[in-house]
Structures are given as structure tokens and as C-alpha cells.
Amino acid sequence: RNYLIRELVKDASVLVRLKSEALVKYRLKQRHSALVCLRRAKAVEEQFIKREVALDNALAILTKIQLAETDAMILNAYKEGTSALKALRLSADEAAEVMDDLQEVLEDSNEVGNILAEDITPGGGVLEEELEQELDVLLLGAPMPTAKQPCPPPAPSSATTTTDDLERTLAALQLRDTTTKPEEIRAKTHV
Helix, strand or coil, rough: CCCHHHHHHHHHHHHHHHHHHHHHHHHHHCCHHHHHHHHHHHHHHHHHHHHHHHHHHHHHHHHHHHHHHHHHHHHHHHHHHHHHHHCCCCCCHHHHHHHHHHHHHHHHHHHHHHHCCCCCCCCCCCCHHHHHHHHHHHHHCCCCCCCCCCCCCCCCCCCCCCHHHHHHHHCCCCCCCCCCCCCHHHHHHHC
16 A cells, blocks of 8 residues: 555655756757656556556555454454353343242342331230320310310311301310410320
8 A cells, every 4th residue: 555655655756857857858849758757647547547446446445454354353252242142041031030029029028117117015916006096186286185075077078068167176175274284285196
């Protein structure tokens, strides 16, 4: 390749020199010598074109070799990848089985977490309904019921609650003494 490039450069300089000589000889009225220079220039030009085509062909071959090397590397990578995957012997059935096992383990873990989060303190078995009633009493400011005085029933929670229902619930509530301090209220609720 480098040889062809050097020869092309040499041919180009000879071609320019011969055409310049032909022009000079023509101006000096040496028509025959000018034609000889042009014939030689034409021969050099044909040689230049042949070498240029040869250089293009050589460059095309080099490019194809480089592409073939790249293709060979890619093919080898595919072969190695295929071998690695075959060695692992993964299957869709195995993947599904592993995912099922993982799901079971996660469900068991969540169940254990829920069991461990259960309230085991004394009084932990208080019914949700009792707590709701106590909260209603606190929010409405009524005195805490004693063992002899049951809590008034909570207001119906359905969407069909009427004004009469609310008035009956309010009438059942008693006003508490506003001078009672928060500590006394807390003491009453824990007795």
C-alpha cells in the first residue's frame, strides 16, 4: 500500500513535469518535441490510473480483512456465549419453579412478621368496639362511663343517619365539668 502511494506521488510529479515541458516546447515552436512530451505524459497518466485502481483495490481488500477479523471476533463471542448458556442449562420451568419458591418464602416471611407484630400486652384483647366507644366519649367531651353507667351507643355509621338520630345521641350524652384537668381525665380512664 505504501509502495503504491509513493509511486502515485512520483507519477503525479512526472506527469506535471512532462505537461509543463510540452507547454514550454510548444511556446518555443518545437511542436514535435511538445508532442513527444505529451505522449510520454499520456503513458505516465495511464500508469497513474492503473496504480490508483490497484491502490483502491488494495484498500478495499484491507477493509474486507478488517471486517472479517471483526466478524470472526463477534462469531467467537457468540460461540462462547452459547457455550456459557448451555453450561448453565437454564430453563423456563426452572425459572418458574424458583419464582414460585421465592413467592412462598416471602409469604411465609410476611406471615411471621404479622404474627410477631401481634399485641401481647395485658389488655391487648380489648375489643375494637370498646375502644371506639371510649374514643367517641373522649372526643365528645362526655364523662367516662362507670361500671354502673354504660357508654351511650355510638352514632350510627351508616349513610342513612338522620338528624333525629344525632339529636337522640346528643341527648344521651352528659356535659362534663370544664374545670376538670387533663390529668384527672387520664386518671379516670385508667381506673
